[in-house]
Every structure is written in structure tokens, then in C-alpha cells.
Amino acid sequence: MSSTPKSLFEKVWERHIVEDESADRPAVLYIDLHLVHEVTSPQAFSELEARGLKVRRPDRTFATLDHSIPTLGPDAEGNRPYFTPQAKAQVETLERNTAAHGVKLFGWGSENRGVVHVIGPEMGLTQPGYTVVCGDSHTSTHGAFGCIAFGIGTSEVGHVLATQCLAQRKPKTMRITVNGELKPGVSGKDVALAIIQRLGFGGGTGYALEYTGPVIEALDMEGRMTVCNLSIEAGARCGMIAPDQKTVEWLRGRAYVPADYDAAAAEWLKLKTDDGAVFDDEIVIDGSVIEPMATWGTTPDQGGAISKGVPVASNENEVKALNYMGLHGGDSRSVAKVDVVFIGSCTNGRLADLRAAADILRGRKVAEGVRMLVVPGSEQVRIDAVAEGLDKVFTDAGAEWRLPGCSMCIAMNGDFVAPGQLAVSTSNRNFEGRQGPGSRTVLASPATAAASAIAGHVVDPRDYLQSA
Numbered sequence: 001m002s003s004t005p006k007s008l009f010e011k012v013w014e015r016h017i018v019e020d021e022s023a024d025r026p027a028v029l030y031i032d033l034h035l036v037h038e039v040t041s042p043q044a045f046s047e048l049e050a051r052g053l054k055v056r057r058p059d060r061t062f063a064t065l066d067h068s069i070p071t072l073g074p075d076a077e078g079n080r081p082y083f084t085p086q087a088k089a090q091v092e093t094l095e096r097n098t099a100a101h102g103v104k105l106f107g108w109g110s111e112n113r114g115v116v117h118v119i120g121p122e123m124g125l126t127q128p129g130y131t132v133v134c135g136d137s138h139t140s141t142h143g144a145f146g147c148i149a150f151g152i153g154t155s156e157v158g159h160v161l162a163t164q165c166l167a168q169r170k171p172k173t174m175r176i177t178v179n180g181e182l183k184p185g186v187s188g189k190d191v192a193l194a195i196i197q198r199l200g201f202g203g204g205t206g207y208a209l210e211y212t213g214p215v216i217e218a219l220d221m222e223g224r225m226t227v228c229n230l231s232i233e234a235g236a237r238c239g240m241i242a243p244d245q246k247t248v249e250w251l252r253g254r255a256y257v258p259a260d261y262d263a264a265a266a267e268w269l270k271l272k273t274d275d276g277a278v279f280d281d282e283i284v285i286d287g288s289v290i291e292p293m294a295t296w297g298t299t300p301d302q303g304g305a306i307s308k309g310v311p312v313a314s315n316e317n318e319v320k321a322l323n324y325m326g327l328h329g330g331d332s333r334s335v336a337k338v339d340v341v342f343i344g345s346c347t348n349g350r351l352a353d354l355r356a357a358a359d360i361l362r363g364r365k366v367a368e369g370v371r372m373l374v375v376p377g378s379e380q381v382r383i384d385a386v387a388e389g390l391d392k393v394f395t396d397a398g399a400e401w402r403l404p405g406c407s408m409c410i411a412m413n414g415d416f417v418a419p420g421q422l423a424v425s426t427s428n429r430n431f432e433g434r435q436g437p438g439s440r441t442v443l444a445s446p447a448t449a450a451a452s453a454i455a456g457h458v459v460d461p462r463d464y465l466q467s468a
């Protein structure tokens with residue numbers, strides 16, 4: 001008696017159904033982990049209070065401060081340099097709401113504060129087979145651990161706070177297989193940008209993605225998180241990767257993992273797509289031809305290999321994007337001057353990312369006129385980086401070393417790119433004005449960002465590799 005082969009997504013989905021989907025009603029899903037930050041939670045808590053409801057599972061709800069917080073420390077009187085009164089109010093509101101509802105907040109003073117998608121995995125809150133939600137689109141990051149993880153809106157944050165459940169229609173499934181072996185100097189970020197370029201902006205809409213194949217298996221957990229993080233930039237709700245021995249070893253010993261770790265791990269390792277499982281769509285990519293990538297436009301799919309230069313626009317959208325970016329089709333990527341380099345975010349703000357950047361910067365200087373900001377994704381990343389002396393590598397090179405937060409990825413906290421300036425950023429969004437009004441963003445890997453900081457223009461990092 002053989003049962004129908006199932007995908008990883010279907011297996012995790014089915015385990016969490018509280019009520020089945022029908023023609024006129026979405027499924028009701030149980031949520032294992034609800035992560036909360038200061039920007040998308042205030043109205044949800046107000047709604048809860050207006051209805052006299054409690055947080056259903058405070059033990060499954062964890063909060064942090066990341067988006068609106070300054071990355072510069074407090075002054076002599078202990079005052080934090082909030083960018084706006086609203087930013088300060090958001091922080092204070094979350095402090096109040098979490099205290100009132102018995103929700104754990106990794107706030108100021110916590111050694112675990114950081115960007116929400118960095119700290120979940122780091123503390124082992126994120127575990128294989130979980131459903132993970134957060135009022136934040138890059139929740140897809142947690143899919144790297146074999147979770148169904150996706151962003152929700154503020155009203156849904158309220159639903160989950162009140163019920164620990166969420167009404168959801170089952171998405172279609174797409175398998176993305178990345179075959180072959182990556183060339184030296186090519187990272188998870190380059191793979192992600194290559195996948196998005198292939199899918200196109202919105203090409204993943206309505207799908208849950210599963211990434212698989214030898215290239216994905218060979219990536220470290222940080223690289224896998226980077227790939228899953230960018231799923232949303234192709235329009236997909238979530239992206240996931242089957243847990244393997246690397247996942248198990250990465251999570252071992254982390255604060256919130258089950259006490260009987262080996263028993264849990266044995267269950268996690270069973271979570272994989274069965275042979276013969278059917279997907280609504282399949283894409284196969286040759287990983288061995290992927291080169292260091294950089295975007296040239298104003299959506300994350302408008303990118304390409306750095307060595308290929310700026311493409312000639314083939315439609316109105318591309319003409320508009322190149323104009324905004326101040327780039328010209330046919331030019332080498334080295335023509336445009338870089339003003340700012342940002343290393344950080346939930347895409348590339350982990351220790352492995354900082355190491356990759358530091359390996360290139362060690363003993364070198366950031367080019368004259370370039371401002372470089374390095375922002376660890378979490379307190380733990382910051383502490384580990386300092387212990388390894390990475391902060392010193394950055395500051396010796398002339399970069400600024402800051403406290404953890406979303407920082408220049410979203411520019412709502414005082415860290416931003418000035419109008420008209422061009423930034424090479426390790427984050428995930430390059431929309432017009434994303435890093436500040438009039439700012440222009442080139443998305444790339446930490447190695448590319450670091451090499452570009454030294455060169456003063458976008459370069460292929462392979463020319464800058466040095467053995468540490």
C-alpha cells in the first residue's frame with residue numbers, strides 16, 4: 001500500500017491544518033512560531049485590546065526591535081538617537097504591548113536583539129517542519145530550515161495573536177532545482193539573484209517554492225537563508241529547503257531547540273519531498289554558469305552577471321529603470337561611481353556574510369569618497385564578529401561599524417543613502433527610493449559590495465579575493 005508521493009510543502013502544510021479549505025473558505029492553519037516587530041504590530045495589539053482579547057500563545061510569540069531603531073548608540077544621558085518621534089513611539093509601544101501580554105521581547109539590552117529573520121534561526125526558535133509567520137515579507141527566510149514561513153499583514157498579525165491560527169489558501173508549488181557546482185567566488189546571493197532574474201519580478205506569484213539540487217545542498221545555512229529570503233522578490237509567498245544534516249548541526253545547541261535534540265533531529269530529517277511528488281511548475285537552473293551578479297535596474301530581477309556589463313534596454317520599463325539608475329546600456333559596470341556601500345540586512349547580515357566582506361577588505365582601504373556602513377544582523381552576530389576582530393578589519397578599512405538593525409536596507413531609522421547617490425547594498429530591495437528619497441540601489445553579495453567599496457565602482461569580486 002503506497003500513498004501518493006508528497007512534496008515537502010504538502011507534508012508541512014497538512015500537519016498544520018485545523019480546518020480544511022473549501023470552495024468558499026480558506027484553510028485554517030495552526031502557527032508554530034509568530035515573530036513580531038515594532039512596525040507591523042501596534043495596530044494588531046490595539047485591535048486585540050479593543051476586543052478584550054488576550055494573546056493566545058505568548059509562549060509561541062517573540063518580539064524584537066529592528067526596523068525603526070537607530071544603529072548608533074545612546075548619548076551620555078542614555079538617550080537613543082531615534083530618527084523620528086514615530087520611530088521612538090513604535091519602540092515604546094512594542095515594549096508596552098509585549099509587557100502587557102507576557103510576550104518575550106528581545107529589546108534594548110538583550111544579547112539576542114536583532115533583525116527578526118536573523119534572530120529566529122539564531123536562537124533555534126525556527127525549527128524544521130514549523131509554520132512561521134511575521135508581519136514582514138522576508139519571513140520566507142525561515143524556509144531555509146524546512147518551514148512554511150511567510151509574511152502576513154497587520155490584521156493577520158492580530159488574528160494570529162488572538163488565535164495562533166491563520167486563514168490561508170493553499171498556494172501552488174514550484175520546484176527550483178539548481179544543478180552543478182558553483183564557481184569559486186560565487187555565493188548564495190548570486191544564486192538568488194540569478195533565480196529571480198530567471199523567474200522575473202512576479203514570476204513566483206501564487207507559489208510556494210522549493211529549492212533543491214546539488215548547489216542548494218552545497219550552500220551553508222547562511223547561503224540557504226539568503227536564497228529563501230529573496231523568494232518574495234520573485235513574488236513567491238515562501239520558499240523552502242529540505243532539512244539535512246547541515247541543518248541539524250547548525251541548530252544543535254541553540255537556546256530554544258528541543259531538549260531531546262537527537263530525537264527531534266531524526267524527525268526533521270524525514271521532512272523531504274518524496275520521489276514522484278508532483279509540482280505545479282518546475283524550473284531547472286545550471287549553477288555552474290552563475291557568475292557574481294549585480295542588479296542594474298529598480299526591481300530585483302533586473303540584474304545580471306557583472307562581467308556582462310549594463311544591458312541595453314529592451315522595453316520601456318528597462319529604459320525607465322536605467323534612467324533612474326543613471327546607467328547606460330552597453331557600458332561596463334565599472335563606469336558608474338559608487339557613493340555608498342551597505343553590508344547588512346536579513347539577506348546578508350550574518351556572520352558568514354561579514355566574514356566574506358572582511359576577507360576582501362582585510363588590509364585594504366575603502367576608496368576615497370565612498371561611505372561604507374557595516375551593520376550586523378543581530379547582537380549575536382555583532383558579538384561574534386568582534387570576537388574575531390572583524391569590526392577592526394572594517395574600521396581599519398574606513399568603514400562605519402554599527403549596532404544591529406535593518407538600518408540602510410529600509411532607511412526609516414536615520415541610515416539612508418542621499419538623493420542621487422548610488423549604493424551597492426547586500427539587502428534585497430532596489431525599488432526607487434528604497435534606501436532614501438532619490439537613492440539608487442545596486443543589489444549584490446557581501447563580497448561584491450566589499451570589492452566595490454575598494455574599487456569605487458561595481459566590480460567582480462573574484463579579482464579581489466585574497467587568502468585570509
Ligand SMILES: CC(C)[C@H](C(=O)O)[C@@H](O)C(=O)O
Binds near residue numbers: 137410
Ligand atoms: C516594514 C515591513 C512591513 C517590510 C516588509 O514587510 O518587508 C520591511 O521589512 C521591508 O523589508 O520592506
Ligand code: SF4
Binds near residue numbers: 115347406409410428
Ligand atoms: S533587513 Fe530589510 S528586508 Fe529585512 S526585515 Fe529589515 S527592512 Fe525588511
